Structure formats: C-alpha cells, structure tokens
Amino acid sequence: MKRLTLKDIAKALNLSVPTISKALSDSHEINKETKEKIVAYSHEHNYQYNALARSLKTGKTNIIGVIVSTISNSFFSQILEGIEESSLFQQYNIIIMQSRENPAIEKKCIDILYSKGVDGILISPVSDRANLNYLEQLHHSDCPIVIFDRINNSVNTFKIGIDNKKAAKRATQELIDRNYRNILHITGLANGVTNERLTGFQEALKQNKIIFDETLLLRCDLSQIQIVEQQILSKLKELEKEQHRPDAIFTATDLLTNRTIGLLAQQKIKIPEQIALIGFSNTNYAFSFNPPLTCVSQPAKNIGKLAFEKMIYILECRLKKREIVYETIELDADITIRESI
Amino acid sequence: MKRLTLKDIAKALNLSVPTISKALSDSHEINKETKEKIVAYSHEHNYQYNALARSLKTGKTNIIGVIVSTISNSFFSQILEGIEESSLFQQYNIIIMQSRENPAIEKKCIDILYSKGVDGILISPVSDRANLNYLEQLHHSDCPIVIFDRINNSVNTFKIGIDNKKAAKRATQELIDRNYRNILHITGLANGVTNERLTGFQEALKQNKIIFDETLLLRCDLSQIQIVEQQILSKLKELEKEQHRPDAIFTATDLLTNRTIGLLAQQKIKIPEQIALIGFSNTNYAFSFNPPLTCVSQPAKNIGKLAFEKMIYILECRLKKREIVYETIELDADITIRESI
C-alpha cells in the first residue's frame, strides 16, 4: 500500500488536484456536495497530507526545535513536558535534541534544526559564549530563538528562567535563620547559572555579617558522576580532619543535591542533626528522601510553557509585521520546607 | 538575511543548480577546482540545505518518530536518551510525542508523524488494543513500526522490553526468601505490563505455597497522583483496622514505589522494620531514599538503543529488499539490593 496523494484522489473522483486541496481545507469556493464526496473518500482511504510538500510550499513547518543538554535530567524533562503540552494545544510539534554540554554538538543541533526548516528554536545554551553569536544571527534573520534556563547572556530576544541569585540567597537565609553558620556550598564549575547562585549565597552571608570562607566552597566537575562523588567525599573528609566540619550544606544543582544526600547517608552522618541540607532539586522524589528534603524547586514546566508561548508570540508578530519588545522573565523559585534543615 | 539556496549559489558563481548540488554532495562528476570554489562559498555563507525539499525529492526524511506516554517519567526519559544517542550516531533525528495514556491522542500523534513523513515510528502503545490494527497496517505499508516497553500484543514486528513476569517473580521471591509472607501488591489498573507483573507475583506465591489473598492486592488509578495517595492510604488503614497489616509491600511501578515510600514515612511506619518495601523504580534517586531502596530497575537506556537499532535494521532490509525475521526481545531487569527489605 503506497501513500495516498491528492493526485490519487483527483484521479479516482475525476476532479483536479487543486479542487481536492481546497475541499480538504474546507474552502468556501467548493460546492458542498463535491466537498462531502471528497472528504468522505479521503477519510475512507485514510488520506494524510504530506507535510513536507505543504511546508515547502508555504514556508512554514509548524515545528519548533528544542535543544537541552540532557533529556533525562528531571529539570529538563519537566520543561520539555511543558513545551510539549503547549505545542499540542497550538497545533505545533517539537523536535528535541540534546547538546550534551558540548558546544560542537550544540552547533550541529542548531544546523540540523535549521535545515529541517523549523519555525523557531527554543534553547538552553551550553555556554555563555560559544554559539551565542550564531544564535543571535539566526534570530535576526528567519529563525527566531527563545532562550530558557541559562539566560545570563546578551542575546536580544525573549529569555525565560528564574532569578538564581535571589533563590540562592533565600535558601541560604533559611539556613542562617536556623542558626547554621558554617555552610558548605557545593556547586559546579563556572557557568552562568551556578555563578549566580554562588553570588546569592555570598550576598546572604554578607548581609548576615558572616565571612565567606574559601574552604567552604566546593566546585565539582559535573560531567562524570563518579568524580562528583569522589570530590564531595574528599571535601567532607578534609574538613573533618581539620576539625572544620560544616553544620550545613547548600547544594547548587539537582544532581549535587541527590548525590550529597546519598553520600551523607552512606557515611552515617545524620541529617539534619549533624549536618543540615538544602539544595536545588527538581524531582518529585524529594519528599521520599532520607529525610524528606527541604529544597529550592524551579517552576520547570512553567518555564517551558512560557518559552513556547513567547515563541508563538514572535511568530505572530513577524507575520503581522508588528514591532516586538523583548523581555527577560525571571520567575520565582519555590522553597519547600521539609525536614532536612 | 534570507535563507541561502542552491539557486543563489549558482547565480553568484555563474554555474547551474545541478552543478552546485553535485559539488556539495562531493560527486566525482565535478572538477576539483570548481568543487572547492563551491564548497568554500557555501561555507562562507553558511549554506544549509533545505531538508524539506531534499526529503520530498528522495522520499526519506531521516527522522524517526517516537511516541511515549509521558516524557518526564524517568523510565521513558531514560529510554528517550538511549534513542537520541543512537540516532545521533546514525545521522537520524527524532521527533518525540506524548500520548498521555490516551488512545485518541495516540492516534493523533501517529497521524502527525506519518504526515511529517517520518521514516519509521518507535512506540510504547497506550493500550493492548486501541491503535494496534492501525499500527500493524502502517507497518506493512510504508512506515515501519518498532514497539518497546509494552510489548504484550500481536503486532508482527520487532518488540523490545523486559520479561515483566520474570522480574516480578524474582522481586517477590526476594521478599519470601527473607521470610515475608503477607505481601501487599500495589499496582495499576489493568494493562499488559502490570498484569504480567501481577502474574509473576502470584506465581512466586504459588511456588512457595502461599495462598494469594485478594485483600492484599490494590489497584490504583495512576492518572491522578492525589487519588493514588488516597487509595494507598485507605488500603493501609483498612488493613490496620482488620489487624491484617502486611509485613511487606511490592509496588509495580515507579510512581507507586515513590509515593508509597513517602507515605510510609509520613505515617511513621519504619522501613523495613515494620514493613519491607521492594518496587519497580527507574530513578537514579533510589539510593537516596528513606531508606535506600531495594528495587527492580529496567535497562531503560538499552531498551531505547535496541529499539532504534532494530528500526535501522528494518529500513536497511527494506532498501535492499531483504527478508526480515521479527523477534521479540525481553531483556532482564536488574534487582538492586539496598536496605528496604
């Protein structure tokens, strides 16, 4: 069984191709009875229009490309769910690609999406530099870009994320309010998001007249889980040895929070009695942790939803030749108090 | 800046469109120097071929469609990661869609993917019936199908999943070996996968001469999380009241495992001292749970990888007009022993 085309239907019903096309798009130009005949036939034979041909003709694919670093990261998968949900609603589809924290792969993803003729690209960029010029250039030609999550850059478009500094500051303040003073901050290697969180952490300390202690800062290489665990463990041991055990830990990413809680359990260090823990975490599992985790969770699904909606807005404006005023939207992250601090 | 086409390049270099086309695909027909000139120009101006036009011409999109029920479910997001990884390797791209456990949406997803001209579809079908005839029909025409995860159906194609009965039987046996006898099985409403797990559970009981007790079976409506929690709670209370508290729980899905562990903590029921717990769980977080969770975890990423590879195999065979012998591959699920039983 080969794929049915307008031509096939036209031949079968002794009509012309454009007539079929118009009938199926419910044009008022077509006689009611012929229309019904055509619709009936095409339903019966399960006609599906060829989106490639249509897009080639119309210049519109109704596909939005999405680039994240890792699909299975729960933060991103929640964003993706938000995007997918909105896209369904708007008759759009999405192509998802993974940049794997690698600028070269990211470039390739962008190129592929562009060659597929996506109507726009939603992206959480790998780095603060790398492909940003390229994205800017695309955005100002025929492929609009909306940036989410990692919004600390100069691209002139819509950017949706959270106020990381503020969220980190609040989390730190929660610890300080409970009289924790020696707070170990565990974060990733330099990148926009974690840097902002570090700043928030430091500001909270300063505001409370606590002097920032370099030894209470650990930067982990997040690319390999074993290295992360090893780094955290040796930091804990180092501090232990110097009789400088922190009374609380603030972890800057989901992964770090997760591993830290597991490692503390393994070392039989009781949370929060011996060390308190607050962290960024976007899993639904935080309440099942040991103990139930107090955490900062980002409105991930909503970030996805907003990013998608802004894209649609751009596409509409361009269609109607309307001026666009870009904004950067920083949503608030929730702090959920449970039992770990 | 408008998109560059072959025509633009041809005009700029005073050559014809076919010459450019051939040069860029590195055809031996083209003179080395002209080729270099063309390649240089197209690089400099960042030419990206129009995949729509190419696909329309060649009849191949190099896109594989993937349909899962929910992207953010960690089991599926791991499968997706496996698929994406393999697809990158093979120069394919994937379009991911969510069926949301709804046959009507599933049908729509299939139609959209077909209309986009995907070269094939990987799917974890919503139900054991619903769209299976349709899938079978597509598979035998021009859009091959590979089924993963929910493979308990009669479609004649490659099917990749795990042996659910076997895995459930092993998990149950682990409990029995530790002398738990009153085991509560919490599962979803009827579907292929959970039914098989139930069968495995019952077989293990039978083999150990334990009589299956209807009151120790709870079927939850997984579509709403609140309902799930309420159902579990009232079951626990009911059993409590009848002085029939189970000594162990076996949960059949990731979601159920997660909520159960949280609820038990909330009710101050100690695991495993008061009730032991083993469950299907595909999160990386199991070891951070309260207590670290003994669980059955499926080789999700590998399921995705295999499903994709089988699809490529089908496409190759069809191209070379080779006979295909379909198989159903049931991978083994690992049981990781931690501290909850």
Next chain:
DNA sequence: CTGTTAGCGCATTCAG
C-alpha cells in the same frame, strides 16, 4: 464553482 498554470528547493536523469 472548477481547472490551468506555476513554483517552493532539491536531486536525478540525460544531453552536450
């Protein structure tokens, strides 16, 4: 109301 013509961008004949 229906049909004719044209062209989206590309790859694939086949001439020259």
Next chain:
DNA sequence: CTGAATGCGCTAACAG
C-alpha cells in the same frame, strides 16, 4: 565535466 529538463506533493493566483 557541466547544464537543461523533469518531478516529488502541495498551495496560491488566476482564468474560465
């Protein structure tokens, strides 16, 4: 080695 002609399936402009 290069170019002219053709068509993938569809829609849009126009003619009848």
